[in-house]
Amino acid sequence: MTLTFVSNYINHHQIPVSNELYRLLGEDYAFIQTEPVEEERLRMGWQDESGRLPYLKLFYEEKEKCRRLILESDMVIFGGTDEESYIQPRLAAGKPVLRYSERIYKSGQWKAVSPRGLKKKYEDHTRYRKAPVYLLCAGGYVASDFHLVRAYPDKMLKWGYFPATKRLGEREKEALLEKHGEGTVSLMWAGRFLDWKHPELPVLLAEYLKKKGYDFHLSMVGGGEMEEEVKRMISEKGLEREVTLWGYLQPAQVRQMMERTQIYLFTSDYKEGWGAVLNEAMNSGCAVLASHAIGAVPFLLRHGENGLIFESGSLRDMGEKAERLLKNPGERRRFGGAACETILQEWNAELAADRLAELAGKVLEADKSGSVRKAEEMAYASGPLSAAEVIAPGKMYQYLNDRAGMGE
Structure with missing residues (x-):
């Protein structure tokens, strides 16, 4: 299986998962960085990883090669950038995609009523509700945001970021x-x-x-x-x-x-x-x-x-x-x-990469038979790639209280 991860830039929160995917897939894994790291991030201590990682490809330096990888890889994970042109040809071809996303309504879900915004969300997300396109929710409020625009029904799973884990005896x-x-x-x-x-x-x-x-x-x-x-x-x-x-x-x-x-x-x-x-x-x-x-x-x-x-x-x-x-x-x-x-x-890069590779295999297997499986059929019981619950932001604090039996 060839698997390509596409995002704005790789950082120390994503490298551990990428290293594990490279361990599993070798040369069949690539990470495509679509833009250079921002100067502000570099001042904060982030590193420019170009040239250091064997699987890292720079879209702005190898555009045609990267376009082919995105279109022809067995599976593509896409997120971290608002520029849809990178993934659009693959979506148009009906090929499987695992999208990952943080919230789309961080400033408030009231923004979901905007006609212009709804049109954009339909074009980027909702129209693929029956296609082999799944959403990896990087945060507890993501599923609720996408549920508002009726995107990815029964196709949303928990995801996140996985900085390096220090293994301790x-x-x-x-x-x-x-x-x-x-x-x-x-x-x-x-x-x-x-x-x-x-x-x-x-x-x-x-x-x-x-x-x-x-x-x-x-x-x-x-x-x-x-x-x-x-x-x-x-x-x-x-x-x-x-x-x-x-x-x-x-x-x-x-x-x-x-x-x-x-x-x-x-x-x-x-x-x-x-x-x-x-x-x-x-x-x-x-x-x-x-x-x-x-x-x-x-x-x-x-x-x-x-x-x-x-x-x-x-x-x-x-x-x-x-x-x-x-x-x-x-x-x-x-x-x-x-x-x-x-x-x-549970919430570490090694486990997340193992599960991600397994999920990709299941999605591809279903796609070959012409079907789109529900997330709950492939989800784990807890942790990365377990089912993402749809809980409105205004109800989350009470939900967390109830889950803990706090009774507050």
């Missing part, structure tokens, strides 16, 4: 979890300082915890348009001793900091399509406190089992759950251990 895992002891509690937040990532919330939480008399220290990694505002907040609230701003660090340095951190804070709203830092913080044995609106949260976190989920934007809910973690080192350790196991056992 029992001794290594126990050593990692030793950080959850008594004394000053370490908290961490990492990301671009953008309004929808809400870097102000960790600062407000630090103010809240300081007033309550807790012994803690918050490290914030990253930078961006809200950086000056965050600095001002820290100064005005007298939090210079409690909060440290580290600026941008290399991905490896971020992981090292996570491995020393007890509580990881993830505060983004619905515009966070996935959020691969969640995978990394869980793999690092952190007790995670995350907003329910983040795309990865419904797939990776189970409240009260491998972390805590707060209602997006609610400082009160966030503060109460942060207090719960600060008061209970044993619970921090339990959540951190369970979070690490979630990544080691």
Whole structure:
């Protein structure tokens, strides 16, 4: 089987899956990068991988070769770019495609009423509802968005991003979890300082915890348009001793900091399509406190089992759950251990690639017989490529509560 992955550019969140697919398929696997990596991403510590990976093809340098690969490969995985011209010839030929996507209505599902937008969604997605085209949902809200435009009925599966997993034996895992002891509690937040990532919330939480008399220290990694505002907040609230701003660090340095951190804070709203830092913080044995609106949260976190989920934007809910973690080192350790196991056992690149190759084989087999199988017939019970539930954003927090038996 020849399999080609097409996306805007490859990054450290996608390379592990691609490496595993290359391990499985060898020269029959290719990743086509459609555009150079943005300068902002390079400043954040991302790498330009062109020339380093044996399976990487650059569309902007080998257009005809890449076009042939997209059209002639047995299976194509397509996503991460809004430019439909790359995949249109293959779709027009009726060939199988696995599309992956984050949310299409990150700013609100009210946008689904736009006639122009609906026409575009029909052209790109809905008209293939009976074709051998499946949707890999990179986030818990994706299925609901596409359900609104009646696309991919019975053909939506869970997917995501899979940064490198650090494999740990029992001794290594126990050593990692030793950080959850008594004394000053370490908290961490990492990301671009953008309004929808809400870097102000960790600062407000630090103010809240300081007033309550807790012994803690918050490290914030990253930078961006809200950086000056965050600095001002820290100064005005007298939090210079409690909060440290580290600026941008290399991905490896971020992981090292996570491995020393007890509580990881993830505060983004619905515009966070996935959020691969969640995978990394869980793999690092952190007790995670995350907003329910983040795309990865419904797939990776189970409240009260491998972390805590707060209602997006609610400082009160966030503060109460942060207090719960600060008061209970044993619970921090339990959540951190369970979070690490979630990544080691299920949400990792090796398992995702194995399942993806198997799914591609099933879709191709059905296509050869002239049929299109339902996703539920091929889905796994849990984890990557399990069935993606259709849950409206406004109902997700309650759904997560009910799933955890929280009764809140």
